[in-house]
Amino acid sequence: MGILIDGKWTDEQLPEETGKQGDFRRVDSRFRDVITADGSTLVRFDVAYFSLFKCNRNRIADFPNLANYMRELYQVPGVAETVKPRYYVINYYSIAQANPNGIIPKGTPIDLGQPHDRARLAA
Numbered sequence: 001m002g003i004l005i006d007g008k009w010t011d012e013q014l015p016e017e018t019g020k021q022g023d024f025r026r027v028d029s030r031f032r033d034v035i036t037a038d039g040s041t042l043v044r045f046d047v048a049y050f051s052l053f054k055c056n057r058n059r060i061a062d063f064p065n066l067a068n069y070m071r072e073l074y075q076v077p078g079v080a081e082t083v084k085p086r087y088y089v090i091n092y093y094s095i096a097q098a099n100p101n102g103i104i105p106k107g108t109p110i111d112l113g114q115p116h117d118r119a120r121l122a123a
Contacts, residue, residue, distance in 0.1 A: 040083045042070040046110050047085050048092035052099060061110060068116040075116070085110060 042060050049055040061067050074080055085108040093104040 042066070043074065043083055043085050043110065043112065044088050044092075047088045047108060051105075051109065052092055059109075068118050070110075071112050071114065071116040072118045074112040080112070083112075085112065 045055070046059045046061055050059045060070055074083060089108055090104060093099045094102075096102070
């Protein structure tokens with residue numbers, strides 16, 4: 001299976017130094033942006049797309065494997081500094097067309113700091 005680089009699929013494989021499948025702790029710098037984008041999109045889904053825009057009948061949190069993947073991505077060093085769930089809530093709920101009453105929920109509906117169980121997949 002290839003990988004996506006700069007918006008194009010290639011036959012290139014993940015570098016060996018990335019470790020086991022799902023081990024994002026030692027990621028080549030060109031993949032850091034992909035991981036950050038993946039993580040922030042998953043986070044935005046529950047805090048805005050699902051609740052505000054009514055995009056689906058289920059949240060990411062309702063799918064254990066996706067929820068664990070989201071938490072794992074968020075916990076990669078350097079990602080949490082760029083993914084701010086509370087900012088997504090404030091910014092998306094400030095869109096007048098989507099939220100005409102201007103009510104912004106207090107808090108964030110997900111806890112990304114709780115442990116994930118993705119280590120079970122490495123075996």
